[in-house]
Amino acid sequence: MYHTQSPEEYDVVIMGAGFVGVCQARHLLLNIPNIKIALIDPRPEERTQKDLKLGESMVEVAALFVGKELGLYDYMTENHPPKYGLNFHWAKDPTKTETTDDYYHIWNNRQTLLASFQMNRAKFERDLLKMNKAMGAVFYPGRVVDVDLTPGDAIKTVKVKVEDSYLELRAKHVIDGAGRKFIIGKKTDNLLFGAENLFGVDTGSAWVRVKNVDRTIFHNGYDPNGATCSHYYGTNHWFGHGHWLWMIPTEKDSKEISIGISQHRSAIPDNQINTQEKFYAFLKANHKILYWLVMSGENVDFHYLPRISHTSKTFFSPDNWYVLGDAACIFDPFYSLGTTMIAFAIESVTEIVRAKLAGEPDAERKRAAYNEFNLTYTRINNHLIKEHDKQLGNASIMSWRIYQDYMWWFGVIVPMYAGKWHLDLDFIPRYVKGVQTNLNGYSEHLCQQFSELVAQGKNIGFMDCYRADQLLGNYHPLEHFDNFVENTKLEPRRCNIFACMKYTSFYTAIWYALFLWKGFGFGLLKPRNLYYLFYHLNNAIQCAIGEIIYKRFTKDLPANSQIAKMRQEFTTYRHQPQLQKWIENVEVSVGKEFNRSVVGATTNAPRVVRETKENNSSFHSSLFTFSLLYTIYRIS
Ligand SMILES: Cc1cc2nc3c(=O)[nH]c(=O)nc-3n(C[C@H](O)[C@H](O)[C@H](O)COP(=O)(O)OP(=O)(O)OC[C@H]3O[C@@H](n4cnc5c(N)ncnc54)[C@H](O)[C@@H]3O)c2cc1C
Structure with missing residues (x-):
């Protein structure tokens, strides 16, 4: 063909x-x-x-x-x-997972600044x-x-x-x-x-799609003191040893959801999860609430993917x-x-x-x-999930890890994308070098520290990445440190990425100090820990210098060219307290309805109106003449 x-x-x-x-x-x-x-x-x-x-x-x-x-x-x-962020849940007691209340939560508690789907x-x-x-x-x-x-x-x-x-x-x-x-x-x-090529990540995945679920099994939507957005329309993450499960609503009308597991093979072998029956049995044993949820609807399909990761x-x-x-x-x-x-x-x-x-x-x-x-x-x-197999089930450690991941996501990655810095040939080599140093140094060291604390079974508290009451002042990880959303700094380089990196590095230093103190007490003072604390502070200083140079080069650039142009145009604006004529047009359209041959096109409107006026005045003068004659007749 x-x-x-x-x-x-x-x-x-x-x-x-x-x-x-x-x-x-x-x-x-x-x-x-x-x-x-x-x-x-x-x-x-x-x-x-x-x-x-x-x-x-x-x-x-x-x-x-x-x-x-x-x-x-x-x-x-x-x-x-719509999508209202990510929610995270850990069972308080792994043998009791009947309801949402049986879990500790990090709820996304609001509509975030940028909408998602x-x-x-x-x-x-x-x-x-x-x-x-x-x-x-x-x-x-x-x-x-x-x-x-x-x-x-x-x-x-x-x-x-x-x-x-x-x-x-x-x-x-x-x-x-x-x-x-x-x-x-x-x-x-x-x-x-x-x-060996993927930071040790070795995962498989099983998932189902189910429609017409009874979502009240998860949550009835009534949480007046807990959040200012939906819980159901988030991406809900359910954790346990060596695995996490997603729960995503994919259709509103058919009430369809996708529920799947990312299974780390060191904890859950393939042959224990690779059929629908085994997957449902897993849910029944480990996350009963999700089992009730999938059983409440009609199954659409089941899939198993033994090897997720590659690059x-x-x-x-x-x-x-x-x-x-x-x-x-x-x-x-x-x-x-x-x-x-x-x-x-x-x-x-x-x-x-x-x-x-x-x-x-x-x-x-x-x-x-x-x-x-x-x-x-x-x-x-890839590195973000390194050693997840050991850490996922530990609510305390994972909450700290998620908190830090959020700091960099909202603090740097989102502004970097919005400012199109990923297409900037001067920025890229610096960014790449910084990330490589970080991955081989601090990120690696921190990942080992998370695993060490998991092995010790420590509870270092529960960090909620959405809240503004856990680190310093009113800081919360969703902060961008540049008003690129409010001021639509969406053209290349308008978003001040250096300010974003400066503050994110600074708050990471604070976060790390707190983490070290809670996790290791005076172990905080070990040379390697101090080295990485100063590494973040030094990064903050370097970015502050970068910001000075950036501001110098961009000082004459408007935040947004369209807005600048409109403001310029607006300088000639004068208030004109008048309305454009419209009644004549109404008469034209009425005329059009009743007498197309006379009215013709809209451009004839003035003529038509004139004709109408003339007709009216001749009618009035006829009436006057008639009245006059009638009056003379009566008098005579
Ligand atoms: C378990 C799991 C869960 C995930 N969940 C998420 C998530 O929630 N959010 C997210 O952002 N990402 C998620 N991802 C990643 C997700 O897979 C990607 O974001 C996205 O689906 C990739 O789309 P794609 O177009 O590359 O591949 P596909 O969507 O697979 O598209 C490939 C297309 O190629 C076509 N094709 C195949 N062979 C040929 C051929 N010979 N010639 C021509 N066409 C061909 C196919 O028909 C198909 O339409 C997940 C991945 C996994 C493994």
């Missing part, structure tokens, strides 16, 4: 129309005028109920990307459930594919069977099977968004599997191929960061493709820098 003698040539061919494929296509179409894009996917365009995928929960960066960069705030609000993936991908086609992308409902990855800028060939025919597409750039098919990863020996050596190649999403890396969905890593990657790829198509001299420099940035950022996310 699609056989062509001379193959079609595209600027970009995207293999896979999952989350990555449809989002990348839309981002390219919105940012590069007249770009020629092909999308290929064997799934039917009209997705079915069976076509359900993972990745239903977004956090701030992914939500900013989908809402702002893809222009989908209205679409998301109308079609997908849960997603029905099948619906999202179906709708975005339609939008992409309407914008000019060509969709091939087929399967990529091979790809010829020629070196450098040479044209690549993608071989596709559509029904019983084969066709070849030629491409300047090829993107692998085909998930775990690893089309490019296998061809280029680019993949890294195994705990890649290269994300963006000098040979114009790119691996994104699950085709590139995924570690553990603990903080729902899959779609966030995708957001960073898509923006990088669009900028590389744009620069290369435009023949810009620094295109290759961008490619190399963005590749490095994305490898580094994803490595942080």
